[in-house]
Amino acid sequence: MxxxxxxxxxxxxxxxxxxxxxxxxxxxxxxxxxxxxxxxxxxxxxxxxxxxxxxxxxxxxxxxxxxxxxxxxxxxxxxxxxxxxxxxxxxxxxxxxxxxxxxxxxxxxxxxxxxxxxFGIECQGTAQFQKIDSQIHQAEQLLCSNPCQCYITQETYENNKEIFKGKNYTTQEDSQVKITQVQKCPSYQADQFTAAVSIMQAAESLLHCSGWCNPTKYYLFSDINDFDSFIGTSCFKETKDFVxxxxxxxxxxxxxxxxxxxxxxxxxxxxxxxxxxxxxxxxxxxxx
Structure with missing residues (x-):
């Protein structure tokens, strides 16, 4: 014993x-x-x-x-x-x-x-996911538009000319305002993108994805010039797999x-x- x-x-x-x-x-x-x-x-x-x-x-x-x-x-x-x-x-x-x-x-x-x-099977399977996808489309239309001129580096422009064709951007390094994410746009309203920003900034930074149901051509909520980590897949898929x-x-x-x-x-x-x-x-x- x-x-x-x-x-x-x-x-x-x-x-x-x-x-x-x-x-x-x-x-x-x-x-x-x-x-x-x-x-x-x-x-x-x-x-x-x-x-x-x-x-x-x-x-x-x-x-x-x-x-x-x-x-x-x-x-x-x-x-x-x-x-x-x-x-x-x-x-x-x-x-x-x-x-x-x-x-x-x-x-x-x-x-x-x-x-x-x-996350279920469908990308827009819940009202919250539909809201996220809708807000991402709004953010994509806002960034690099007339109300929000974005800043891209010369290297980014040279490597992605077709992507930024027709967009409102500047490559001037001495520009006083360098907008590289939609949150910095003058007309950006936090309440307008509440659902998207709460998940997309983390998803873009950690999972290197973009968009929700369908991938966007560049990052909207983190750094538009970061194409090195950009893998081009939708954040719904990457987030679902990660979870x-x-x-x-x-x-x-x-x-x-x-x-x-x-x-x-x-x-x-x-x-x-x-x-x-x-x-x-x-x-x-x-x-x-």
Whole structure:
């Protein structure tokens, strides 16, 4: 029995260290997303959201990582030799493990079952998608038009003369106003492009696509001169593929974390119950 207890203690300590490490990794990812913004202009992305929701979206990874890290630390400390507040630490670890077990397995089940159905099959399958597509067409008509002269580099012009034929553009490098995205147009109204800008700027920057149902000939919401990363596919297709593949990946990761938390929950219960039953040999547990 004592050998079993020592073995379970070792497993709890190892798993708690692993969980604390996972928490640190998530915190680092959260800090990277927050300070590098991964190519997303948060001012544009959140201009219609409540301030508290903006803050929650930016800090969610950090908050989650800190909670997982503290849960792991409680397990590490509680599995040491005769620490103070051992029962309290193991209880916190147990509650944290149970909470994240339910959360991870629930999210894993949801993402694995429904990630392929988020976007559906049709590009204009929802009213929101129809709105996005309509606003993109409006943005395409506005950028490089009479009300909004765009700036393209000489290299961009030389390589894409046919694309910009009939457009209102300038290649003058000393131009005072250099408009390279529709958001900079004088007649641009944020409320007019709310649905499109919230997803297209991120999609263009991260997935290198353009347009929604049908690809546009150049970026509208990021940088019109960036043809090096431009792959010429529609953002509906790229975003759908990204969500489905990421959903499956995250589902398996969350499922693995759920198993880890579940095993820790069982081991802590086993450890506590065995110790309660065999208190007379308590000193043997900490001899090693």
């Amino acid at each position: 004592n050998t079993l207890i020592r073995f379970v203690k070792s497993l709890v300590k190892f798993s708690a260290n692993l969980i604390a490490g996972v928490g640190l990794v998530i915190v680092c990812c959260g800090l990277f997303v927050l300070y590098n913004k991964v190519g997303i202009d948060y001012q544009e992305l959140y201009h219609t959201n409540a301030e508290w929701l903006k803050t929650l979206q930016q800090y969610v990874f950090i908050i989650l990582g800190v909670l997982i890290f503290l849960t792991g630390c409680a397990g590490v400390y509680g599995s040491r030799k005769n620490p103070k507040f051992q029962k309290s630490c193991l209880m916190c670890y147990q509650i944290g493990a149970l909470t994240f077990f339910v959360l991870c397995t629930g999210l894993a089940t949801f993402t694995l079952l429904y990630s392929d159905d988020v 489905e593949s990421t959903g499956r990946f995250m589902g398996f990761v969350l499922f693995g974390l759920g198993i880890l938390f579940g095993m820790n929950l069982i081991m802590v219960i086993l450890l506590c119950c065995t110790k309660e039953k065999d208190r007379r040999n308590d000193h043997l547990i900490y001899d090693y």
